[in-house]
Amino acid sequence: MAHAYTPGLKVSSWLDHRCKRMLPIKGDVLVEVGQEVDANDVVAHTEMPGDVYPVNLANLLSLPPSDVPECLVKSEGDQVKEGEVLAQTKGIFGMMKKSQKSPYTGTIETVSEVTGQLILRGPAIPIQVKAYVSGRVVEVLPEEGCVVETKGTYLQGIFGIGGETNGSIRMACERHDQKLTPDLITDDMKGCVVVGGGQMTDAAIERALQVGAAAVVSGGMDDQDLRDFLGYDLGVAITGSERKGITLVITEGFGDIAMAGRSYDLLKAREGCQASVNGATQIRAGVMRPEIIVPAGSDENPVSGSEGQVEGLLEPGRPVRIIRDPYFGVIGQVSGLPHQPAVLGSGSKARVLEVKLDSGESVVIPRANVELIEG
């Protein structure tokens, strides 16, 4: 077999990228097909049903559930305020009446004769969906959302923390392998997407948070620093809902590792441009990787020879990144694809490939331990 299949991360200087912007439940779409939108524009809006508070009137009023409906002083569908009387017992000869006030403000949704339970629905929660990327609306899904198309630079990271944000790109490191330290982060980086090089240190993250940076993107980070930042040890890689006030994206992996030169160069070329960043990562069903999208200006032309994404065939000459120790993070080119499995240092037998490193050295690596990158 002259080639093998292997997945990889998408890194492209010019990509037509479509973002589906969907409401969690049906609502109003506020844009039309063909409309130009900015990342912060609201494209769809709805109201989520409010929180639900059950009030067990039968228990609270010491009544059989079937007697609850006749004691109600409010009806299903009525709005009630906190402290308003919901129900009152008839008492004995009109005396010793017992009443129950509403513990919350909301609308009475249902009252059950079976359980004696009243379901109170809190005020509706407004939900707004923003465009997230600057671009053009190419499709409207009535009552559900829309699709925004943008053209420009697109990078997938390997892991991230925090949700969607945007800001202008600011390069903090001068080289792709330079460690991101706090002294490189300045006060004027407020609201910016700060791009480092190698490992982002815990102090640098702290500093970025302090100056109000929107996001930090760098090659790697130490797991211990992640743990300290989150306040807990991340068990499974399902992220995006953290509310830490900043979005973090690492492009290569954990440890002291440099950002791939090509990724760094792409971001450097777009310094000053607005970028949309999402740290949400889900490495399970329906894998989701963090992303950095830098829409091109309307006068920019496609960059030749850089389209397409990194997927598919592992063939001689294709650039790859080694993704497991002892060569973790090293980049090279496929120089051979032996057909027969080989015995590894661990004693395991696996199908391997030969990789010629940038240093000129050739190494043999299990095929499972490389990913394709763009050349």
Next chain:
Amino acid sequence: MSQATSHETIKIDTDKVKIILATDCGSTTTKAVFIELVDGVYRQTQRGEAPTTVEQPFADVTIGAVNSITEIGELAGRKLVDENGRIIQPATDTEGCDIYISTSSAGGGLQMMVAGVIAEMTAASAKRAALGAGAIVMDVISSNDKRRPHEQIQRIRELRPDMILLSGGTDGGTTEKVVELAELIAPARPQPRFGSEYEMPIIYAGNAAAQEKVGEVLDEGWIDLEMVENLRPVLERENLGPARDKIHDVFLEHVMAHAPGYDRLMNWTDAPIMPTPGAVGDILQQIAKDQGINVVGVDIGGATTDVFSVFDKTFNRTVSANLGMSYSISNVCAEATMPSVLRWVHFDMNERELRNRVKNKMIRPTTIPQSHEALVFEQAVAREALRLAYQQHKEFATTLKGVQQQRTVGDTFSQQVGGQTIVDNMALNLLVASGGVLSHAPRMEQTAMMLVDAFEPEGITKLAKDSIFMMPHLGVLAAVHPKAAMEVFERDCLVYLGTNVAAKGLGKPGKKCFSWELNGEGISESGEMNFGEMKLIRLGPDQTATITCDPARGFDLGAGPGKKMSGEVRGGTVGLILDGRGRPLALPEERAACKGAIGGWVDELELYPKVEEAIPATV
């Protein structure tokens, strides 16, 4: 699409079947096996593997399946997939196959939420039903789970289950509490992970008298409500079968149909796609029944670890949702703690660096250990994942038995976690290992030791492994071609590693644990095991022998403390392991002593001999 439901059998003219192709679409890897009729006997002859492709940008499970099958085709010199990417059927002399079947745990498997009135009773039964059907139980909601109703509703809103199993009340028992549970679910309106158009299947398996009221409360457009028999019709008896069958049906009709590419895969297969754990459970129950033994099986995957047990004909299964070797490896280290993992490593490692390695494995789950050091660490993590999973299994597999088993009311009320486990390591006859880290260990000795260290079998226990993780394939094959399934199982699936003989009890290091005498064809040996020692006696795969053990006071090998016992031991690729470390297994707390002890066992069992670099680091 005319998929048969999971408990229907499809008629195939088994006499004409010569070539069988089976895939198992795991969360990380899709594994294909190729079975041929060779000299009148079915044999597994080839296997292929490819990354599973349910994720973007591929989002089509059939790509991974076809890739794994293509690999087999290349190895077998047979064209199995046509130009349109479809499996060729039926088989000719040079092309295609007669039967194609598949199991699946990709896409995170089947994720369920269950609810019942009392946590220890109907909710526990509902959980058992869901687990037995092969699901991951995301949460159990009950009237007495100590959460306030609005907190329960909030929790239901946050979860994104594939389906909900609602139970509660014995037949003729409480209606009110069951309806209350339905009233929590209806307004919560959990969002399914397959999008807003997905109708959430809710299976009601509670008090029959409450069906109508529950139906009224759950009469919502977004709910697809199914009613089945009560899974706990009376307090003393469970009736899990109907709920389990319905879960399988709903899994096929709703969940699988929404997973990327499964509609195509379901059309290709000659039998319903089974959840992987369901298929493994089927084949293990078959072994226990055929041989009249107690069996424990384990399948350690990337995201989850499944433990199956059959003790006194009672089947139990647990899924430890976040104990696995890739997606969940970081969680294993967090739950077990890094020092607990590292106690199994006989050399020093940098903990900070290891933490990064663990996270890198988590974010790139398909990588494999290349160096000796990485392998030792990964196997240490596996020991902890297995130990934790077995602990959870023991706590869950209580005296309340599976489908339609009896227990007394007194038993029900005295149900205590851990107090009534039916898992008895002394009564365990066979321990079967499957899953990447166990099946693909470079040396069988490593597999055997991972099992012994994590499960701590007592007395005489045979050890086996699923040679190439074929049990899921054979579990589903048994439903369409039982003869082929059993023939392949006997000849190619189980690889006997040998037998472990271990004493229960604790003593002082260096003091006598038990003396032993081994007699068999071509073998006659005897000796004494001191506490803390291990010994490996090479006994070939076809060899059996009789061992007689005389334990020291306080130690038990099955006949009682201090009582002499004898039994038959079977050889295997590893042989006979004499384990004098006592039970429960306790490693020295002091690091240097622990390292020394582990190092001694590593040497005795020849776990990690120096590997001649078959491939040089530099070409």
